[in-house]
Amino acid sequence: xxxxxxxxxxxxxxxxxxxxxxxxxxxxxxxxxxxxxxxxxxxxxxxxxxxxxxxxxxxxxxxxxxxxxxxxxxxxxxxxxxxxxxxxxxxxxxxxxxxxxxxxxxxxxxxxxxxxxxxxxxxxxxxxxxxxxxxxxxxxxxxxxxxxxxxxxxxxxxxxxxxxxxxxxxxxxxxxxxxxxxxxxxxxxxxxxxxxxxxxxxxxxxxxxxxxxxxxxxxxxxxxxxxxxxxxxxxxxxxxxxxxxxxxxxxxxxxxxxxxxxxxxxxxxxxxxxxxxxxxxxxxxxxxxxxxxxxxxxxxxxxxxxxxxxxxxxxxxxxxxxxxxxxxxxxxxxxxxxxxxxxxxxxxxxxxxxxxxxxxxxxxxxxxxxxxxxxxxxxxxxxxxxxxxxxxxxxxxxxxxxxxxxxxxxxxxxxxxxxxxxxxxxxxxxxxxxxxxxxxxxxxxxxxxxxxxxxxxxxxxxxxxxxxxxxxxxxxxxxxxxxxxxxxxxxxxxxxxxxxxxxxxxxxxxxxxxxxxxxxxxxxxxxxxxxxxxxxxxxxxxxxxxxxxxxxxxxxxxxxxxxxxxxxxxxxxxxxxxxxxxxxxxxx
Amino acid sequence: xxxxxxxxxxxxxxxxxxxxxxxxxxxxxxxxxxxxxxxxxxxxxxxxxxxxxxxxxxxxxxxxxxxxxxxxxxxxxxxxxxxxxxxxxxxxxxxxx
Numbered sequence: 001x002x003x004x005x006x007x008x009x010x011x012x013x014x015x016x017x018x019x020x021x022x023x024x025x026x027x028x029x030x031x032x033x034x035x036x037x038x039x040x041x042x043x044x045x046x047x048x049x050x051x052x053x054x055x056x057x058x059x060x061x062x063x064x065x066x067x068x069x070x071x072x073x074x075x076x077x078x079x080x081x082x083x084x085x086x087x088x089x090x091x092x093x094x095x096x097x098x099x100x101x102x103x104x105x106x107x108x109x110x111x112x113x114x115x116x117x118x119x120x121x122x123x124x125x126x127x128x129x130x131x132x133x134x135x136x137x138x139x140x141x142x143x144x145x146x147x148x149x150x151x152x153x154x155x156x157x158x159x160x161x162x163x164x165x166x167x168x169x170x171x172x173x174x175x176x177x178x179x180x181x182x183x184x185x186x187x188x189x190x191x192x193x194x195x196x197x198x199x200x201x202x203x204x205x206x207x208x209x210x211x212x213x214x215x216x217x218x219x220x221x222x223x224x225x226x227x228x229x230x231x232x233x234x235x236x237x238x239x240x241x242x243x244x245x246x247x248x249x250x251x252x253x254x255x256x257x258x259x260x261x262x263x264x265x266x267x268x269x270x271x272x273x274x275x276x277x278x279x280x281x282x283x284x285x286x287x288x289x290x291x292x293x294x295x296x297x298x299x300x301x302x303x304x305x306x307x308x309x310x311x312x313x314x315x316x317x318x319x320x321x322x323x324x325x326x327x328x329x330x331x332x333x334x335x336x337x338x339x340x341x342x343x344x345x346x347x348x349x350x351x352x353x354x355x356x357x358x359x360x361x362x363x364x365x366x367x368x369x370x371x372x373x374x375x376x377x378x379x380x381x382x383x384x385x386x387x388x389x390x391x392x393x394x395x396x397x398x399x400x401x402x403x404x405x406x407x408x409x410x411x412x413x414x415x416x417x418x419x420x421x422x423x424x425x426x427x428x429x430x431x432x433x434x435x436x437x438x439x440x441x442x443x444x445x446x447x448x449x450x451x452x453x454x455x456x457x458x459x460x461x462x463x464x465x466x467x468x469x470x471x472x473x474x475x476x477x478x479x480x481x482x483x484x485x486x487x488x489x490x491x492x493x494x495x496x497x498x499x500x501x502x503x504x505x506x507x508x509x510x511x512x513x514x515x516x517x518x519x520x521x522x523x524x525x526x527x528x529x530x531x532x533x534x535x536x537x538x539x540x541x542x543x544x545x546x547x548x549x550x551x552x553x554x555x556x557x558x559x560x561x562x563x564x565x566x567x568x569x570x571x572x573x574x575x576x577x578x579x580x581x582x583x584x585x586x587x588x
Numbered sequence: 589x590x591x592x593x594x595x596x597x598x599x600x601x602x603x604x605x606x607x608x609x610x611x612x613x614x615x616x617x618x619x620x621x622x623x624x625x626x627x628x629x630x631x632x633x634x635x636x637x638x639x640x641x642x643x644x645x646x647x648x649x650x651x652x653x654x655x656x657x658x659x660x661x662x663x664x665x666x667x668x669x670x671x672x673x674x675x676x677x678x679x680x681x682x683x684x685x
Binding site: 012015016019020023026027030031033034052184187188191195199203206207360361362363364365366368369 | 597600601603604608616619626629632635638639641
């Protein structure tokens, strides 16, 4: 027997969802005549202003893993989750805008793998293109799986229908308007998330007596779990010792693993986000894209993490036999009772923290809006993956290996076929996905294997002209192998060897899964860095002539002269960094 | 400039939020006497107030988009020497919208 749904929707809620679906399809319809060439379809004809590409830049990343996962992490780790933003995103976004965009945009590469082709060689490009294509399909599937499961649990909707309808809508608007359609809907989703979640946070804070009330209630939770009282409401002060904070990481692993390796690996090399900047209408616009994106990004913790934190303490006091904590319910064991961990404590279903907040605080009407915002983030996350996938497939795999020199119309057609295939594969992946408690941890693990070494390759490629294609290729393989070996030889505390590590024997035990993930990334990065340098020194470099516009020392610096002060990338970057530092200090 | 040539992005977003504002705000107005309904949101008629905020946001975007469009259709700026000089200056200064 299926459990009763948590919430009942009213006609008004369905009406709101209906309006949203009409709007996204309307955008696709309105843009259908504007996609005539493959550049229109894959790169929006490089015609968009920076505020649009900037909002799309963060929205493309604001899928299921973000909204649900960050709420879950907020309930699990507290305000320290904002390290994923203030340490794990902003510095990398500033770096990609200032230093890397000149090569991505300036080289006229149509994708990140294509930049690797221009800078290194075909094999490096293909390696990156194939692993990226697989990853986009996979994360899209994970996202869809999460959506289907959540809608089933919350509203009693059929998993199959939810997944297929969402996939069909995404498919329709991407087919009609290509990347522009995806980007427009990402901007639309950005506003929906802001308008859907801002009142949730406001009501939630009001209910717990503001930040002060939240802090004192979370202090009780922390003490009860054997942590310092401020563990959930401070970002840095408990990071000296991995056993003293809920994340279970010490500051060095966090800053190097998350802040440097994983963050730069994602924001600086992931085509899903870089594609948004490549759609910008000028070099300056492309450089400003991640910098503009950084401003809302640094404020997102308040929108997506706070609901999880509030959920942990809201309504606390009447914890019955069902034994969740606050609004966060317990995971259910096979027998129907709450699931217990090895120590006999109840395992909480953190992924429900944010959805439960929506259901408990919003009356019908606003509930429809909040759920629509969630749906929008699921769908536009999927569209982001699909548009990145079809571009990489068409340009980097199909055009370079299967059919060269065909007409532009042919590649546009191929892009549409790839869109259909990508959505179909993602739906298949959705049915395969599942098994992890926290979606974020799973995605971080995948990043660690494939993405962690990537930034070493790009950094060396862009800033050391001696780097060779053989070096890059060997480095990437070695880095990914190192990640797998490190993961296989270590284990988070309290977990049996298996998919979470230790499959090659256990040499070291980390205090938490995230600590293991961060250190896996660090090992992969260092291995890739060292191997790339050694192999590069042993192989023949390309002549300087061929590297103009692709390497820092051989590329003229873009000039900001003539731009108003506030539009200059450097000024914007400095402002963003100062504000981020201030946020870290306020919540130290 | 506010979007790909052909579709100003403020139109669909402004349109969506106008309709959402009317729907949610109108629903809030119709249910404003129902205290039980608004007990979970701590007695605040969040539908009414937030509906009004969304309506204002939507109308603002629509107004901005139609304003730009009307100005643009009055006379394309690039057609006159003065206009193209202005465009050039605005482009240089990054003032264009």
